[in-house]
Amino acid sequence: MTTPTRDYDPNSVIDQILSGHVPNPDQPHTRTTLSPEEARFVARITDWCSRQDVAERIESRTQVPADLLEELAQLGAFRITIPTRYGGLGFSDACLLAVLSVLTSAHASLCEVIAAHQVIGAVRPLLEFGTEAQRDRYLPQLTEQVSAFALNEPELGYGSGPLRTTAFFDAEAGTYRVTGTKTWITNATIATHMIVLVDLAATKDSPGGITALLITADDPGVARGPQSRFAGMHGLPNGRLAFEDARIPADRVIGGEGNGVEVALTCLSQCRAALPVAGLTTILACLQQAVAWAGEDRQTRRGLHTHPQTQHHLSTLMVEALIANAVTWHALDEHCAPTDSEAAKLIVSEAANRATDTVMQLVGGRGYETAASARSREATPWPIERLWRDTRVTRIFDSSTEMLKDLLAQPPSTTSTTAPTTATGGIAEQVSRLHHAIAREPADPWVRASAVDCALELFALACLDRYRRHLGEDDHAATTAWETAAEELHRRIDAHLHTLSNPSHLQRKRTLATELVVLTGHVG
Numbered sequence: 001m002t003t004p005t006r007d008y009d010p011n012s013v014i015d016q017i018l019s020g021h022v023p024n025p026d027q028p029h030t031r032t033t034l035s036p037e038e039a040r041f042v043a044r045i046t047d048w049c050s051r052q053d054v055a056e057r058i059e060s061r062t063q064v065p066a067d068l069l070e071e072l073a074q075l076g077a078f079r080i081t082i083p084t085r086y087g088g089l090g091f092s093d094a095c096l097l098a099v100l101s102v103l104t105s106a107h108a109s110l111c112e113v114i115a116a117h118q119v120i121g122a123v124r125p126l127l128e129f130g131t132e133a134q135r136d137r138y139l140p141q142l143t144e145q146v147s148a149f150a151l152n153e154p155e156l157g158y159g160s161g162p163l164r165t166t167a168f169f170d171a172e173a174g175t176y177r178v179t180g181t182k183t184w185i186t187n188a189t190i191a192t193h194m195i196v197l198v199d200l201a202a203t204k205d206s207p208g209g210i211t212a213l214l215i216t217a218d219d220p221g222v223a224r225g226p227q228s229r230f231a232g233m234h235g236l237p238n239g240r241l242a243f244e245d246a247r248i249p250a251d252r253v254i255g256g257e258g259n260g261v262e263v264a265l266t267c268l269s270q271c272r273a274a275l276p277v278a279g280l281t282t283i284l285a286c287l288q289q290a291v292a293w294a295g296e297d298r299q300t301r302r303g304l305h306t307h308p309q310t311q312h313h314l315s316t317l318m319v320e321a322l323i324a325n326a327v328t329w330h331a332l333d334e335h336c337a338p339t340d341s342e343a344a345k346l347i348v349s350e351a352a353n354r355a356t357d358t359v360m361q362l363v364g365g366r367g368y369e370t371a372a373s374a375r376s377r378e379a380t381p382w383p384i385e386r387l388w389r390d391t392r393v394t395r396i397f398d399s400s401t402e403m404l405k406d407l408l409a410q411p412p413s414t415t416s417t418t419a420p421t422t423a424t425g426g427i428a429e430q431v432s433r434l435h436h437a438i439a440r441e442p443a444d445p446w447v448r449a450s451a452v453d454c455a456l457e458l459f460a461l462a463c464l465d466r467y468r469r470h471l472g473e474d475d476h477a478a479t480t481a482w483e484t485a486a487e488e489l490h491r492r493i494d495a496h497l498h499t500l501s502n503p504s505h506l507q508r509k510r511t512l513a514t515e516l517v518v519l520t521g522h523v524g
Contacts, residue, residue, distance in 0.1 A: 007412055011335065014343045017434070018452075019435065020431060020432060020434070022428045023466075031334060034094060035092075037091075042099055045099050045103070054106040055107045055383065055386065058109055059107075059234050059371065059386070060372070061235050063189065063190075063235050064109055077099060078117060078118070079144070081093060081095075082127075082142065086136070086139035093273075097274060097332070099114065101277050107386075112236055113190075117142070120149045121142075121147035121149050121193075122148075122149075124267045125267055126138055128263075129212070130255075141192070146187050146192060147191050147192070148186060148188055149185070150194050150195065150196040152182060152183055153165060153182055163197060164180050165243065167213065174250050176248040176249075176253075177247060178245075178248055179243055185238060187237055188224055188227075188237065189226075189227045192218075194215050194217075196212070196215050197210055197212055197260045197263075198210070198211055198260070199211075208258060212254040213248055213253060214248075214253075220246060221244045221246030221247060223241070231389050231393075232389035232390040269338050272341035272342065275349065276331045276332075280321075280325060282355065282390075286352075286356055286384075287317045289382065289383070290313065310362065313358050313359075313361065313362040316354075318481050319488050320354060320358075323347075323460050323464060324352070326463040326464040327344050329467050329470075343404070345404065347456055347460055352391050353392060359384055367382055368384075370385050408452045409445070409449050411442060427462065430458060434497065437497070437500035441503075446509075447500065450506060451500060453496050454497060454500065457493045461486065464485055
C-alpha cells in the first residue's frame with residue numbers, strides 16, 4: 001500500500017484534478033513583467049549570443065571556454081538576482097528566466113552554468129538562508145565567480161537516501177571536518193564556492209543531521225574533478241567533488257545545523273520554473289527548424305509541404321509548442337503551487353524530447369548530422385542533432401520523470417473538504433471519471449500511477465483553457481491550433497481513462513514485468 005507523503009494543496013491544479021475537482025479557468029494570474037532596464041539587459045545578452053557562434057566554440061572544446069564565461073561575467077550574467085548592495089544587478093527572477101531562455105537558444109550547457117550558479121548554486125541559499133555576515137562576505141565574490149550545489153553521490157544519485165558525505169564538528173579546532181564524494185555536480189570543475197549537503201554527526205549540543213555547508217575550492221582537503229562526459233551537454237563543467245578530511249570554518253553553516261533538507265527543497269522548488277522555460281525554448285526552436293525545412297524550395301517543388309506525413313509532423317510540433325507554452329505560462333505564475341511546478345517540469349521536458357525526435361525524423365539525415373560535419377563539407381549546419389542529445393537529459397536530471405510521477409501518485413494525507421464534481425461533458429466529466437477510477441482502488445499503486453498519467457494530461461488541458469482565455473482566443477480564435485491541441489489532449493485523456501476502466505490491462509503489464517524479472521533471475 002502506498003504511504004501518504006504530502007498534503008492536499010487547494011491551490012494546486014493537479015491536486016484538484018486528482019481529488020475530482022475541476023480547476024477554475026478564470027483564476028487570476030500574477031506575473032512579474034520585465035522593467036525597461038531588465039529588458040535592455042536581456043537584449044544585451046541576446047546581442048552577445050548572436051555576435052559569435054557560441055555553440056560551435058563550446059562543441060569544439062571539452063569545457064565551456066573560459067573567455068566566454070569571462071565575457072558573460074562582464075555583462076553581468078553571474079549577478080542578475082544578487083541585490084545591488086552586494087554588487088549585483090538586483091533584477092527579478094523573471095529577468096533571470098528570460099536570460100536562461102536566451103542562453104538555451106545559444107547552447108544548453110551555457111544555460112546550465114548560469115542556472116546552476118544563480119538558481120540553485122550558492123547565490124540562492126545565501127539569499128534565502130544566509131546570515132547577514134555570510135551575505136556581506138560571499139555574495140560580492142559571487143558576482144563574478146561561479147558556484148555549485150552538491151547533493152548527488154555515487155550511490156545516491158538524485159534520489160532520497162542516507163548521505164555518505166559526512167561531517168563532524170571539531171570543537172578544539174572550531175571547524176567542521178568533511179569526508180565524502182559528490183558526483184555529477186554542475187560547475188564542479190570551475191566553481192569557487194559550493195553548497196554541500198553533509199550528514200552531520202550529533203553532539204551534546206546539537207542533534208546533527210543533514211546540513212548545508214558553504215565550502216570553497218581552496219579549503220584544505222577539497223579536490224575538484226575529473227570532469228564528467230555525457231552524451232549531450234558537451235562542454236558542461238560537470239564533475240566530481242571530493243572531500244578528504246576537509247576543514248571548514250564553523251561560520252559556514254547555511255540555514256542552521258540539521259536544516260539542509262529544507263535548504264535543498266526550498267531552492268530546488270524555486271528553480272522549477274527555469275526547466276519549463278528551457279524546454280519551451282527548445283520546442284520553439286524545433287518548430288522553427290521544421291518550418292524552415294518545409295519551406296525550402298527543394299521541399300516545395302516536390303510538394304512535401306502538402307504530404308500527409310509532413311503535415312502530421314508539423315501539426316504535432318505546433319500542438320507540442322502550444323501545450324508547452326500554456327503549461328509554462330501557468331508555471332510562471334507567482335502563486336504557482338509546488339506540485340504544479342513539478343507537473344510543469346515533467347510535462348514540458350517530455351514534450352521537448354518528443355519535439356526533438358519529431359524534427360529529427362522530419363529533416364532526416366541533415367538533422368542527424370553534426371554541425372561540425374556539415375561545415376567540413378561547406379554545407380549549412382543544422383542544430384537539430386545537438387538539440388536532440390542535449391534535451392534527452394531533461395527527463396532525468398533535477399528529479400526524473402519517474403520520480404515526479406511517483407511523488408504525484410502518493411495519496412495526500414489530507415484531501416479537499418468539498419464534494420468532487422459529478423458533471424457531464426468535456427473536462428468535467430473526464431475529471432469525474434478519473435476520480436471514480438481512483439476511488440475504486442485507492443491503494444493500488446498501478447492504478448494510482450496510471451491515474452497520474454491521466455491527471456497530467458488533464459492538467460495540460462486546464463492550462464491550455466486558462467491560457468486561451470487569457471489571450472482572448474476563446475471566442476474568436478485566430479488559429480485552428482487551439483482546437484487541434486485540445487482534441488489531442490482529450491484523445492490522450494480518453495485513452496488513459498479506457499486503461500483505468502480495464503483493470504485486466506494493468507494486471508497483464510504487472511504480470512509481464514514480474515515474469516521478466518523471474519526469468520532473468522533464472523537465467524543468471
